[in-house]
Amino acid sequence: MRGYRSGEGRQELKARSPKPSQKALADVLEAIGDAVYAMDRRERILFANRRALELWEKTADAVIGQRLLDVFPGIEDGEPYRAYRSVLSTGSPLQLETVAPALGGRWIGLDVRPGPRGGLVVVFRDIDDRKRAETAQRESEERFRSMLDALPQMAFIFHGNGEAIYLNRQFYNYIGREAGATPAERDRLIHPEERARVAAARVSGFKSASEYAVEARILRHDGAYRWHRIHNRPMRVGGRPALWLGTAVDIDDIRRTNELLEERVAERTAELEAANRRLATQIEEREQAEAQLRQAQRVEVIGQLTAGIAHDFNNLLTSIMGNIELLQGRLRGVDERSARLLSGALTATERGASLTAQLLAFSRQQRMNPEPVDLNRVIYGMASLLHSTIGASIRIELAPARGLWRTLADIAQLELVLLNLAINARDAMPYGGTITIATGNAALGSPDRPEEPPPGDYAMVSVADTGDGIPSGILGKVFDPFFTTKEVGKGSGLGLSQVLGVAQQLGGGVRIETKIGAGTTVKVFLPRIGGIAAGKSVAVARAHRRAEVQSRRTGGILLVDDDDDVRAVAAAMLLDAGHTVIEADSGSVALQCLDRDPPHVDLLIADIAMPGMSGGELARAARQSRPGLPILFISGFADLAAHDEGITEMVLQKPFRAEELHAKVAEALAQSAEVAGLSPAPAARRSLAEPRPE
Numbered sequence: 059m060r061g062y063r064s065g066e067g068r069q070e071l072k073a074r075s076p077k078p079s080q081k082a083l084a085d086v087l088e089a090i091g092d093a094v095y096a097m098d099r100r101e102r103i104l105f106a107n108r109r110a111l112e113l114w115e116k117t118a119d120a121v122i123g124q125r126l127l128d129v130f131p132g133i134e135d136g137e138p139y140r141a142y143r144s145v146l147s148t149g150s151p152l153q154l155e156t157v158a159p160a161l162g163g164r165w166i167g168l169d170v171r172p173g174p175r176g177g178l179v180v181v182f183r184d185i186d187d188r189k190r191a192e193t194a195q196r197e198s199e200e201r202f203r204s205m206l207d208a209l210p211q212m213a214f215i216f217h218g219n220g221e222a223i224y225l226n227r228q229f230y231n232y233i234g235r236e237a238g239a240t241p242a243e244r245d246r247l248i249h250p251e252e253r254a255r256v257a258a259a260r261v262s263g264f265k266s267a268s269e270y271a272v273e274a275r276i277l278r279h280d281g282a283y284r285w286h287r288i289h290n291r292p293m294r295v296g297g298r299p300a301l302w303l304g305t306a307v308d309i310d311d312i313r314r315t316n317e318l319l320e321e322r323v324a325e326r327t328a329e330l331e332a333a334n335r336r337l338a339t340q341i342e343e344r345e346q347a348e349a350q351l352r353q354a355q356r357v358e359v360i361g362q363l364t365a366g367i368a369h370d371f372n373n374l375l376t377s378i379m380g381n382i383e384l385l386q387g388r389l390r391g392v393d394e395r396s397a398r399l400l401s402g403a404l405t406a407t408e409r410g411a412s413l414t415a416q417l418l419a420f421s422r423q424q425r426m427n428p429e430p431v432d433l434n435r436v437i438y439g440m441a442s443l444l445h446s447t448i449g450a451s452i453r454i455e456l457a458p459a460r461g462l463w464r465t466l467a468d469i470a471q472l473e474l475v476l477l478n479l480a481i482n483a484r485d486a487m488p489y490g491g492t493i494t495i496a497t498g499n500a501a502l503g504s505p506d507r508p509e510e511p512p513p514g515d516y517a518m519v520s521v522a523d524t525g526d527g528i529p530s531g532i533l534g535k536v537f538d539p540f541f542t543t544k545e546v547g548k549g550s551g552l553g554l555s556q557v558l559g560v561a562q563q564l565g566g567g568v569r570i571e572t573k574i575g576a577g578t579t580v581k582v583f584l585p586r587i588g589g590i591a592a593g594k595s596v597a598v599a600r601a602h603r604r605a606e607v608q609s610r611r612t613g614g615i616l617l618v619d620d621d622d623d624v625r626a627v628a629a630a631m632l633l634d635a636g637h638t639v640i641e642a643d644s645g646s647v648a649l650q651c652l653d654r655d656p657p658h659v660d661l662l663i664a665d666i667a668m669p670g671m672s673g674g675e676l677a678r679a680a681r682q683s684r685p686g687l688p689i690l691f692i693s694g695f696a697d698l699a700a701h702d703e704g705i706t707e708m709v710l711q712k713p714f715r716a717e718e719l720h721a722k723v724a725e726a727l728a729q730s731a732e733v734a735g736l737s738p739a740p741a742a743r744r745s746l747a748e749p750r751p752e
């Protein structure tokens with residue numbers, strides 16, 4: 059190119075090589091991919107190759123020989139033109155990349171060199187596409203960067219080897235310093251407990267070149283660790299991961315809330331479960347209570363019914379028994395044969411009386427004389443009676459407990475209970491076996507069945523057999539009155555109802571344990587009273603109960619009963635014993651009699667249940683005029699009625715024998731003997747009755 063600069067050089071070129079043709083030179087210039095043109099020092103275009111014309115979009119005719127500024131008016135303010143001027147004045151070549159006004163503002167690479175005879179040779183190429191791509195890339199990177207910086211979470215870009223190339227602003231804000239370029243540095247920010255887990259996740263993530271996430275605590279600038287979810291994903295270029303984008307989202311609050319929520323849920327679930335359990339128990343208790351209530355109501359109704367029957371029956375029996383006894387007295391020594399016949403009749407009435415006693419026991423209306431009892435003594439006391447009743451094919455074993463609690467019970471009733479149970483046991487073992495009568499202490503919780511007692515401490519006596527057991531189908535019915543599986547004439551079905559009646563009247567209950575083929579145990583629970591069993595011996599208690607007070611002649615006895623037959627027979631018994639008897643068939647008549655004849659009445663005998671004025675009311679009224687007057691009550695179902703009336707005096711249970719009446723009368727009179735001296739009076743009977751409506 060030196061040849062272009064001086065004529066001398068050109069001549070040397072000519073001398074050394076064959077002279078190239080104009081055409082050949084033009085071809086060379088055309089073959090160059092770049093645009094080339096030349097100007098003289100007056101800026102006239104001398105030459106332009108095809109590429110230049112193409113870029114200018116001009117024909118050769120339009121430019122060759124023309125001044126540059128004429129062809130491209132208005133380019134003098136552009137950088138290319140200033141570069142021409144500079145090279146023209148300095149003679150030094152210039153290379154630059156710039157925007158060409160002549161090409162509508164496209165980017166060009168410009169090479170300006172001084173040409174021959176003070177002109178210029180300009181080589182330029184269109185680099186607009188590359189330039190724009192570069193700018194776009196820069197802008198895109200800029201945008202990406204500001205996007206990452208705007209993120210509220212930590213973000214970082216790193217190579218496959220873990221080396222970070224960019225950490226966003228939030229990253230610096232969080233850790234408070236420039237750090238974290240190398241994986242080792244970043245690892246130091248992870249809580250020691252999670253470091254291994256994070257490293258393992260990274261290794262496997264990098265190996266499989268797939269995105270992964272891991273939760274870990276990251277150290278904050280103030281020394282606090284907060285939970286983050288670290289999520290790294292490869293950014294693929296041509297299908298291969300070139301860089302990785304990592305983010306770490308602060309999930310500390312969420313985790314805390316979650317934990318709190320889980321705690322709450324657990325608490326609530328536990329509360330709900332507890333409430334559910336309570337509800338289930340309540341439902342069960344309620345069902346039990348309802349079943350008990352139904353049973354109680356049923357028993358109550360039957361109880362009232364049987365009590366009524368027993369009451370009327372007792373009146374009848376009292377009359378029959380009394381009349382027979384009186385007749386016996388009269389026939390004794392006169393007609394012994396008839397007297398014997400009458401004692402047969404008396405035995406029958408006694409059986410009738412025991413049946414009504416059973417009915418009353420079931421309806422819990424029999425009279426009780428509870429006293430402190432040692433159940434061990436009761437079972438020893440009954441042993442011989444049981445042996446004779448049960449027979450030889452069955453063994454009877456006693457198993458008394460040591461340190462047994464005492465209880466309050468009516469011994470006579472208790473004996474009846476045990477006899478009933480022993481007979482049931484015997485009947486359950488037709489081919490022999492063993493009856494075990496045991497005692498024990500029991501602290502009971504809530505009852506499972508209606509016949510069981512309420513929670514508390516009980517002394518217990520049980521009768522166990524080795525019989526066939528009670529089938530579950532009938533177990534629920536055995537306490538029902540009149541339920542029996544025994545053949546007609548063998549069982550009345552009142553035994554267990556009586557047992558339960560006695561136990562419940564004493565504040566206790568009964569439990570049956572039975573297993574088919576193995577046997578049955580019936581346990582009777584009676585409430586514990588203070589201390590260990592020591593009470594009066596049974597023999598002494600019995601002796602006491604049966605203590606008879608000597609009968610003595612009295613003044614008058616006022617006998618009040620609305621039942622004519624009962625009154626008649628009782629009066630006859632009293633007359634027989636030498637008493638003077640004034641009879642009255644109602645409370646009001648009795649009061650009139652008292653008013654009229656006060657000094658002649660030494661004892662008032664009154665039926666408790668009477669229409670109009672009851673025995674209790676009569677007694678209270680009588681006491682107003684005769685405060686010290688002894689009173690003996692008679693009753694067909696004494697206990698509850700007596701209780702309702704607030705009666706604490708002596709009560710004689712119907713039906714009664716003459717000797718029982720005499721004993722009670724003597725006892726009553728003896729008690730009042732200190733109050734007034736009693737003068738003997740002749741036996742006499744006066745009867746007073748209310749005028750009866752026709």
Ligand SMILES: Nc1ncnc2c1ncn2[C@@H]1O[C@H](COP(=O)(O)OP(=O)(O)OP(=O)(O)O)[C@@H](O)[C@H]1O
Binds near residue numbers: 523525543551555578
């Ligand atoms: N130890 C027992 N083993 C097997 N079944 C029994 C036992 N005790 C009672 N039972 C059953 O319970 C039923 C009712 O007994 P409960 O004592 O009330 O009446 P009963 O024995 O049939 O007649 P009663 O006692 O009035 O003579 C009996 O008929 C029998 O089916």
Ligand SMILES: [Mg+2]
Binds near residue numbers: 554
């Ligand atoms: Mg029975």
